[in-house]
């Protein structure tokens with residue numbers, strides 16, 4: 276993992292940029308605001324721009340954490356008890372804007388019509404009743420490692436988090452896909468289209484407010500009948516990954532594929548390490564080179580819980596153009 280510790284003068288520069296433009300850039304999830312944020316991102320500290328560019332060019336590890344920014348905890352108020360409870364303008368608008376600007380140095384923010392009601396900026400908070408789910412909103416169960424939105428061919432190139440608070444130091448887990456210790460022959464099998472990845476539960480109608488939406492028909496179809504895809508791809512010596520074992524299946528009788536997948540799970544389980552995000556940390560995860568998950572924690576449900584903002588980024592909006600109703604809509608349907 277790579278860390279960039281912002282110096283005082285750099286934090287001041289970021290804060291001045293946010294002071295100048297926070298009101299102008301609300302609402303933030305419009306095409307105009309995203310465009311403007313991408314232009315303003317060039318006023319972020321040069322060292323930050325440089326490190327993010329190195330990360331994008333794969334000159335660094337697949338995880339970058341930018342620290343040093345201070346979150347005004349009083350301004351935030353209580354952690355919401357559900358992602359749905361977001362007011363029009365989030366009390367964390369400043370941090371959302373910072374995340375969008377930093378993300379714009381890397382790619383283009385996009386959303387899923389089938390996740391968190393199509394919102395561009397997600398809230399990751401523990402939700403009462405979800406404790407043992409395989410959802411970002413769970414808490415007491417281990418969130419098993421995964422590529423974000425692994426089931427979908429249009430999944431993001433990067434996953435980004437702004438940590439607003441994490442009082443009990445719940446750990447995000449991370450694992451690199453390159454240099455995994457796999458048994459002979461497993462890598463070759465994992466590079467073949469022999470694996471089905473079903474949508475994770477955050478994309479199911481029951482976890483959204485408009486269950487009747489057409490987009491859920493496609494999710495249901497992918498659920499019933501996932502395409503067979505490769506788990507490793509790119510350079511065999513340093514492969515990219517696409518996996519979410521908890522939601523994966525192997526066709527009946529393909530024992531070799533099952534063996535290779537089991538071997539991958541074992542190797543990755545051994546390679547995972549903890550990354551504790553703290554308030555003010557901005558974290559960038561390369562969704563091709565790295566998988567992530569989260570260790571169990573005990574939620575409080577009293578307004579003081581852990582709170583992350585999350586945005587998916589793509590390097591190429593054109594790939595999803597036919598899945599978005601108009602060019603200016605960032606949600607994939």
Ligand SMILES: NC(=[NH2+])NCCC[C@H](N)C(=O)O
Nearest residue numbers: 409410411419421475477521
């Ligand atoms: N192995 C898993 N738990 N995969 C699903 C990950 C959680 C999902 N991305 C969410 O936002 O809730």
Ligand SMILES: O=C(O)CCC(=O)C(=O)O
Nearest residue numbers: 399411446447568569585
């Ligand atoms: O809460 C975390 O640290 C990570 C949760 C997660 O996997 C996600 O939000 O995609």
Ligand SMILES: [Fe+2]
Nearest residue numbers: 421422423567
């Ligand atoms: Fe995730």
